[in-house]
Amino acid sequence: MLYSLWVFGHFRVGVDAARHGGFLTMTAVGVARVFVIDDRITNRNILTRLAASVEEGLHVQAFADPVEALEAAQVQLPDLVITDYKMPHMDGAAFIAAFRALPGGDDTPIVVITVYEDRDYCYRALEAGATDFLLSPVDHLEFRARARNLLTLRRQQKLLEERARTLEATLLHDRSRTAALQAQWFHLLDQLPAVVHATDRDGRITLANQSWRRLFGDQAVGKHASEVLIGASGDQESLLNAKVFDTGAPLPANEQDVRPPDGGDRHFLTTRSPIFDAAGQVVEVISVSLDVTDIRRAEHQLREARHRDRLTGLVNRDRLLDRLQQEAARAQRSGDMAAFVLLDLDRFKSINDVFGHSFGDELLLAVAQRLARCLRQGDTLARLGGDEFAILATDLRRVDDVVELVGRLRESFAEPFMIRGRETHSGASFGIALIPRDGRNADQITRKAELAMYRAKASGRDDYRFYAQDMNQSASRLLTMETDLRDALSREQFVLHYQPQIGLRTQQLVGAEVLVRWQHPKRGLVLPGEFIALCEELGLIASLSNLVMRNAFEALKAWHDRGFYARLAINISPTQFRVPGLDDAVERLLLASGVDPTAIEIELTESSVIEHTQTALESLKRLCSLGVSLSLDDFGTGYSSLSYVRRLPVSKLKIDQSFIHNLTTSRSDRSIVEGIVQLCHKLDLEVVAEGVETTDQLALLQDMGCDAVQGLVFSPAVPAEGFERRFLEARPIAPVIPLPARR
DSSP states (O other): OOOOEEEETTOOOOOTTTTSSSOOOOGGGGOEEEEEOOOSSHHHHHHHHOOOOOTTEEEEESSSSSSHHHHHHHSSSOOOEEEEEEEEOSSSHHHHHHHHSSTTGGGGGGEEEEEEOOOOHHHHHHHHHHHHEESOOHHHHHHHHHHHHHHHHHHHHHHHHHHHHHHHHHHHHOOGGGGHHHHHHHHHHHHHHSSSEETTTSSBBEEEEEHHHHHHHHGGGGSSSHHHTTTHHHHHEEEEEEEEHHHHOEEEEEEEOOOTTTOEEEEEEEEEEEOOOOSSSSEEHHHHHHHHHHHHHHHHHHHHHBBTTTTOOOOOOHHHHHHHHHHHHHHHHHEEEEEEEEEETHHHHHHHHHOOOOHHHHHHHHHHHHHHOOOTOEEEEEEEEEEEEEEEEEEEEEEEHHHHHHHHHHHHHTTTTETTTEEEOOOOEEEEEEETOOOSSSSHHHHHHHHHHHHHHHHHHSSSEEHHHHHHHHHHHHHHEEEEEHHHHHHHHEEEEEEEEETTOSSEEEEEEEEEEETTTTTTTEEEEHHHHHHHHHHHHHHHHHHHHHHHHHHHHHHHHHOOOOEEEEOOOOOHHHHHHHHHHHHHHHHHOOOGGEEEEEEEHHHHOOOOOOHHHHHHHHHHHHEEEEEEEEESSSSSHHHHTTTTTOEEEEEEEHHHHHHTHHHHHHHHHHHHHHHHHHTEEEEEEEEOOOOHHHHHHHHHTTTTSSTTTTOOOHHHHHIIIIIISSSOOOOOOOOOOOO
């Protein structure tokens, strides 16, 4: 490092490195000396051996007492100091301050070893003049890398100091050689394996060696540093240089991020020193930087490697348990639910024994890849060792989310694995622990997941179990329901029932609402409340809706062909409404059945349209253009207003049965219903009341001017044969024309 450089006239004079027949070598600097200070003999011995292993030929001195180290340093300064922070007679900060006060003590890099992770200890050491710090227990690879780096920097510093001294002697000896020495100086700087530049008090770059120019460009000299160093690195440059100008003292090495114009971030370890003029005034600051980007990248890769499974590249046990501990603490604070899923491959040992360990390793890698494709964003997949994997699933809304995840994981084993051209079948047993229900820390959670996994293996393998038994029953019911639903769709086990809608002016049939039932082979007739929500979650609702519409359209067409007129209202799930393509599906089914579109009414709930997008609104308009009419179902249960509804292309509004139930006993409900009817008529909307059960309710609705009703007062929903016999065949009436749409 160059600490003193005389400037003569307008020339910067360099060292005559070849004066005695060649450039200075590392041996000219002498054998590197390292001080190790620690009051504990075990630590001292370990650090001494580590320091001696950094490179050959190091001279390492160990001290139990920092005072003895200071006395030895007064005799001869070391090139590197490794010191403990907390010592009996003098702590690390006091020792560093005393060492820096020694002549030349500012130049020696000091690394503090401490067990304290509190940043205050680190800041205290750095403020006292520490160059770097390491946490104990020390990572040997990191220790050697940093020590070797600091010794290299110190050697460069001493070389420059020696050359600076030679330069000063040369200036006094023969000023006539100034021009030649200047050329040699720049040549020397260009040969250094360091990035060197100097700036004046105005922040302008006055000197740059070849390494610096290669990074920042040949035109950088003469520009302000802030124009060359981008962003925070330019601000840091100005602040650190200002400190050197103010104090006239060099700064210990510090690490900084630098972004050259090519955009690639680099990491520099930089020392800064003052350049004095003949009057002893600081005129420039020279910075010498080592590019430690590759070193830092290697350190990062080493840290990552310690937390990764070498075979699969997945997170390993240590990293997963750390994340699990954090998630357990977070779940207790927030009340959120997470799950820890442990899985063990079935029959893996037999595969290993028959085909060999390398074959087994390839299978494990293939399993890891398949499992990873089943995860949600934010889930963590880890290999714990052997044939054991684990998943940490966070941000779960309910237990069913875990069941669905495990279902996907199990399905991933359905197809055989192709290993070396051989189809290989493998399954897995899963154990599930819920967080925070089953444990408050990583140890409790992993033990309970392991117990659940062993229960799954005991049940016959290729299965899963929750640690909590009641969760197993719930999950088993859900899994059975899911399997049965998929089978029911493929076998078309769903049947349609029809509930008539009666016009109050004519007392005649004006239409019917189509309601779906599941004809379960074991449970009998299952109502939609038990399976619609699950269909939506499993992504089956579109298939079910298309099946309902197809059968309803075909039944209606058959009735029309026989001379029986009816209109059918079909419910559409909010989930299907939000997915593009509803209008296309309706059009295809209308064309296939040949039914009159004007006899079809699509019922939408408030929730499906209250936050409609422009795309959804266009879909509604297209349905209307096909001749299909739209109605708003369950009105009053959401947050919409009649003024909002007016913007939608609906022609009918259905009052929810919750308002009808207390119609004869609640004045407020009666006022609400009457108000809705009156306002709807003013908005040219037809009104249908749902859930009408008594003649008293019927009479009140008739007095209010309600257009039509449906409910038990006339009939529950009945199968097609019953509807046809009771409402079509029994009273062969002329087609009932509903009230004209008020548009």
